[in-house]
Amino acid sequence: MRLLIVEDSTELVAMLRPLLAAAGFTIDHAVSIEDATLMLELGSYAAVVLDIGLPDGDGRSVVQAARARGDITPVILLTARGSVEDRVAGLAAGGDDYLVKPFAPEELIARVQALLRRSDLIADRPVTCGNVTLDPASREVRTGGAPTILFARELAILEILIQRRERVVAKAQLEAQLFGLEGELGSNAVEVYIHRLRRKLAEAGASAQIVTVRGVGYMLAGPVA
Numbered sequence: 700m701r702l703l704i705v706e707d708s709t710e711l712v713a714m715l716r717p718l719l720a721a722a723g724f725t726i727d728h729a730v731s732i733e734d735a736t737l738m739l740e741l742g743s744y745a746a747v748v749l750d751i752g753l754p755d756g757d758g759r760s761v762v763q764a765a766r767a768r769g770d771i772t773p774v775i776l777l778t779a780r781g782s783v784e785d786r787v788a789g790l791a792a793g794g795d796d797y798l799v800k801p802f803a804p805e806e807l808i809a810r811v812q813a814l815l816r817r818s819d820l821i822a823d824r825p826v827t828c829g830n831v832t833l834d835p836a837s838r839e840v841r842t843g844g845a846p847t848i849l850f851a852r853e854l855a856i857l858e859i860l861i862q863r864r865e866r867v868v869a870k871a872q873l874e875a876q877l878f879g880l881e882g883e884l885g886s887n888a889v890e891v892y893i894h895r896l897r898r899k900l901a902e903a904g905a906s907a908q909i910v911t912v913r914g915v916g917y918m919l920a921g922p923v924a
C-alpha cells in the first residue's frame with residue numbers, strides 16, 4: 700500500500716521509511732505544501748501522513764484543499780504542538796487523526812493501520828458522480844436511478860474512477876486493477892475497457908464522463924455546475 704508522507708525533516712522520513720516498508724507500505728515523500736498538493740492530485744494513496752509545520756506554510760491547508768476537492772484519503776497530522784486548540788483545528792480542517800512529535804514509529808504505524816481499517820468501512824457507502832452511483836457493497840451501478848449492467852473489467856475500472864472522481868487516475872493504476880482479474884490482457888486493455896465503459900455510460904444517459912488526460916491517465920468528471 701502506498702503512503703504519502705509530507706514532512707520537511709528528511710531525517711524523520713529516513714528513519715520511518717524502513718519501518719513502514721517492513722509493515723508493507725511503499726512511501727512517497729513530499730517536503731512542502733506545493734509538492735504534496737501536486738502528488739495528491741496525480742497519485743493515489745491509501746493514506747497521507749502530514750506534518751503541520753512545513754516550510755511554505757501550515758500543512759493543514761493541504762488536507763483542507765483535498766477535502767474541498769472531494770478527496771477522502773485518510774490523513775494523519777503530525778505536529779510538535781499538542782494543545783487542544785491545535786488538535787481541534789487539525790481535525791476541523793479534515794484530518795482524521797493526530798500525532799504529537801516526538802512519537803514512537805510503532806504508534807504511527809498502528810494509527811495508519813487503524814485509519815485504513817476505518818476508511819474501508821467508510822468506502823462501503825455508495826459513491827456518486829453526476830447521475831452515476833456505485834454501491835461498493837453490492838457493486839451495483841445505477842445511472843439516473845436505473846441499473847447499468849457492466850462486465851467485471853468495466854466495473855473494475857469504474858470502481859476506481861468513481862472512488863477517485865474528479866481526479867486523474869494513472870493508466871498504470873487502472874492496468875494494475877485489471878491484472879488482478881482472470882484471463883489474458885492485451886497491451887491496450889485499459890483503452891479497450893475505457894472505450895466500452897464510455898459507450899455504456901453514454902447509452903445509459905450518464906451525466907458523468909470519462910475524460911482522457913493525455914500521457915497521464917483518465918478521470919471521471921461530473922457535469923460542470
Ligand code: CA
Nearest residue numbers: 707750752753
Ligand atoms: Ca516540519
